[in-house]
Amino acid sequence: MAHVPQIKIPATYMRGGTSKGVFFRLQDLPEAAQVPGAARDALLMRVIGSPDPYAKQIDGMGGATSSTSKTVIVARSSKPDHDVDYLFGQVSIDQAFVDWSGNCGNLSAAVGPFAISGGLVDASRVPQDGVATVRIWQANIGKTIIAHVPMTGGAVQETGDFELDGVTFPAAEVQLEFLDPAAEEDGAGGAMFPTGHLVDDLEVPGIGTLKVTMINAGIPTIFVNAEAIGYTGTELQDAINGNPEALAKFETIRAYGAVRMGLIKHIDEAATRQHTPKVAYVAKPAAYTASSGKAVAAGDVDLLVRALSMGKLHHAMMGTAAVAIGTAAAIPGTLVNLAAGGGARDAVRFGHPSGTLRVGAAASQADGEWIVTKAIMSRSARVLMEGWVRVPGDAF
Structure with a gap:
């Protein structure tokens, strides 16, 4: 019986705020997964280790919680006045689907650092020292996020003294601005209060x-x-x-x-x-x-x-x-x-x-x-591991 070997895909495992996820550059995904559809969903589920009837995600990168069953795809932006496009996939733990219906605000803090380190932001927009302003198009909900990423010696600064409840260790502060945050949701017409009432x-x-x-x-x-x-x-x-x-x-x-x-x-x-x-x-x-x-x-x-x-x-x-x-x-x-x-x-x-x-x-x-x-808030982010994630070649 022939066995299909595993393939390896460049990936970065990052913490953003109080969440963790597997980050990919769109260009690094297998061709079939570079477009939305069944192949992409199947690949991301296999990366995370879903669906898992044991609800542990032992055979993948997921951590068996909603905060750790997450995937991110980042690409150079196709939108004017934006640096990168950011797509978030929330992977179900025990069921076979990826939910693309919303953003992850915590992992939003890691998108700017990942994009800079991955060469997705024009070098002329990234200072050697100071704060890089990364303009992010949040593709799930069609909104703009501005990330203010600290830079030291030409590299993203990840260590610092900013403390975030829910995260054990301090790190560098990343300030996020969520512009015009009323979500453009299907069927809701983009209204902040879809029923027209506050209560x-x-x-x-x-x-x-x-x-x-x-x-x-x-x-x-x-x-x-x-x-x-x-x-x-x-x-x-x-x-x-x-x-x-x-x-x-x-x-x-x-x-x-x-x-x-x-x-x-x-x-x-x-x-x-x-x-x-x-x-x-x-x-x-x-x-x-x-x-x-x-x-x-x-x-x-x-x-x-x-x-x-x-x-x-x-x-x-x-x-x-x-x-x-x-x-x-x-x-x-x-x-x-x-x-x-x-x-x-x-x-x-x-x-x-x-x-x-x-x-x-x-x-x-x-x-x-x-x-x-x-809306404005501060989070932190850092790379936990980088290299390649491996999945069986017939997994998608």
Whole structure:
């Protein structure tokens, strides 16, 4: 019996924010995978180790969590005034699909450094020392991200003293600007509030009618008050992820919210669209102990937020959800804004399971519509390993 040998593909394993993923230059992918389609999806699933009925991804680069089952493809940009195009693929752990419906805000922090190191940014735009400004076209949602990447001696600076809750070691700060973050989602018409309301009554069979804020900013997100679903906002991962009934409740809310937002036509479609929308719950400030053992005082934060990604409570906060939080907080009357005390604000610091995070956003109203020109936050990124990733030659 003939056995097909493995092939090797240039790749870089990177941490960006509180996520990890396998990064590729588009030009380095096998020809069949350089275009969207079944071959590309099959290749990325095999790289990550999915679908895995054991949900461990032992035979791939994935780490068996939503934060580590990620892939990124970067190419020189085809868009005017942009340096690179960035495409994000969220690989399902136990099912055979790659979700292309949204961005990863955490890995966005690693795109600029990867692009510079990979020779995808014009050398004339990269200083020897100082800060390189990388203009990124986020291809999943059709938005611009500006990454400010520190440079030292002609190379991307990765070490530094910037600390990010949810990441063990300090690193260099990468500031991100998400321009016009209202997400262009299919069926949602690009509206920041797809229903036209800051707060809606969402009827969820078996749970009741919930007050929700549904927003397209950074990533489509459904916000609900913690107390309305029996929580305090101080929960850590085990309190939710160890409770199948709780997970089923959140998935039901997410499915019905997705239909209401116009992202899907029937709740059954939610199962194959795990990456979006996100569902999160908010609460007024309260003291709690973060997963690292760090004490978070009520006075340290403006509100508490817990968010689910790919069906599980996130260990910290998704970067795109942080954009949604910052945007919603800047708009008086949303559940996020009310949990933070209400009124006008251009920045918010919220508590998540791993600690706290600050995100800024400037909101204004024009012709009755809310507009947010950009959301700003800082993350960090570094290369963990680079070289080649190997997959069986018949895997795609």
